[in-house]
Amino acid sequence: MAKITESTRKEVTEIVYNFFAEECEVDKSRIDNNTNIIKDLDGDSLMFLEMIEIFKKKYNLDIELKVIGKYAVKHPVATIGQLIDMQLLIIERENRLLELDNKN
Amino acid sequence: MYKTAIIGEGKMGSGLFYYLQGFDLDLTWVCSCEADLGRIKKQFSKRINRSLEAGTISENKYHSLRQIVISQDPQVSKDCDLIIEAIPENIPLKKELFNRLDSLVQPACIFASNSSSINPSLIFPTSQRKNKVVGLHFFYPVALKNIVEFTVTPQTSSSALSAIEDFLGRIHRFYLTLDEKNSFILNKIFLDFQVEAIRIVDKGYCNYRQMDELIKTTLFPFGVFDFMDNVGIDTMLASIKNYTYGYPNKTFYDPLIIKLEALAAQGKLGFKTGEGFCKYPPEDIPLKEIPESGSITEHLRQTWISSVRRYTALSHIPVVDMDFALKEYYGLEKGPFENTIK
Secondary structure, three states: OOOHHHHHHHHHHHHHHHHHHHHHOOOOOOOOOOEEEEOOOOOOOOHHHHHHHHHHHOOOOOOOHHHHHHHHHOOOOOOOHHHHHHHHHHHHHHHHHHHHHHHH | OOOOEEEEOHHHHHHHHHOOOOOOOEEEEEOOOOOEEEHHHHHHHHHHHHHHHOOOOOHHHHHHHHHOEOOOOOOOOOOOOEEOOOOOOOHHHHHHHHHHHHOOOOOEEEEEEEOHHHHHHOOOOOOOOHHEEEEEEEOOOOOOOOEEEEOOOOOHHHHHHHHHHHHHHHHOOOEOOOOOOHHOOOHHHHHHHHHHHHHHOOOOOOOHHHHHHHHHHHHHOOHHHHHHHHHHHOOOOHHHHHHHOOOOHHHHHHHHHHHHHHHHHHHOOOOOOOOOOEOOOOOOOOOOOOOHHHHHHHHHHHHHHHHHHHHOOOOOOHHHHHHHHHHHHHHHOOOOOOOOOO
């Protein structure tokens, strides 16, 4: 299991903010962790999937999309902050993401 | 069959288009006249540029993706081997589209509809092509749900059937082959459950949010009312009317149909309008526990199992296939037949 450091969190946050600023054509300063992806940015599931592909490649992650799909159904993401937290969990746990639910 | 056109730019049309990009297909995307084509093209361009930059696609793939035609003119699909329509659930609209395409597109092309509630026979032309029409019902989000309901009509030829099976294999999608009597089987199974859930709410045992919470903590990863609000009250209503069309006894479905009609009349169309069965964003009111929740859960579980068994028997789908399909549909770890499959 990967260890999430403060620098990983900063890096992930930066990538997510830049991604949505470019994709949704909004100034980065208008995005914060409370920004609602659908309501404020008109985002969709395709953006979510593209982000996952980017992080899979960047951190060389071993995770199947269906694992993320199952996790996301139970833990829907509404805000940028929630999306960052989910990406960090994916980086940390990869294919063992669903074990979190089995523990709870 | 590798020249494929997707028609429609909604959630399903765009989801299909972006999913199919990952495979070795010659893709074309036909958007409606109302679509903002400039925005769609720009978004596509940004996405493939980002993918190249992030290294998630190769240079070769990038150049082949740049060749994709995105247009509002259905003429661009004239050489296609397969056309998948994903436009709104409206029979006259779909009929009009396919009649137009029938005269434009090469005769060997197979027509497929991604409809979630309308059988292919009701919308396709009665021309020479009637042996090349099928239903291909993908689920949202396309990239995450590995399941397709493949509906054949009595006229679908064996060559069209094999071509679609080959196509679905190429795009790595598991499928159930269904006749039109048993089409949309996964939604029909869930529909029985939804009706039973609303009956319990109507009897005053709990409210919609409490019921959803109970379902989420005991049965499925999502609640039924939240599900309907996300699909859209108007879409749900039209779909249920299509599913139950011709049923000899529809009274079982009345509680749900009546409620959906009332919500639609008030303009409460679900998530997209900020209110349907529930309000969005959800009200911050703590949920009280439901008395007798154990027996309600068990009743709902039995309702679901009985629908699953009934529809599996009617459709002659092997239990191992149905088990897999249901796990994909609901996002379940274990299917209902898990203990009986050897």
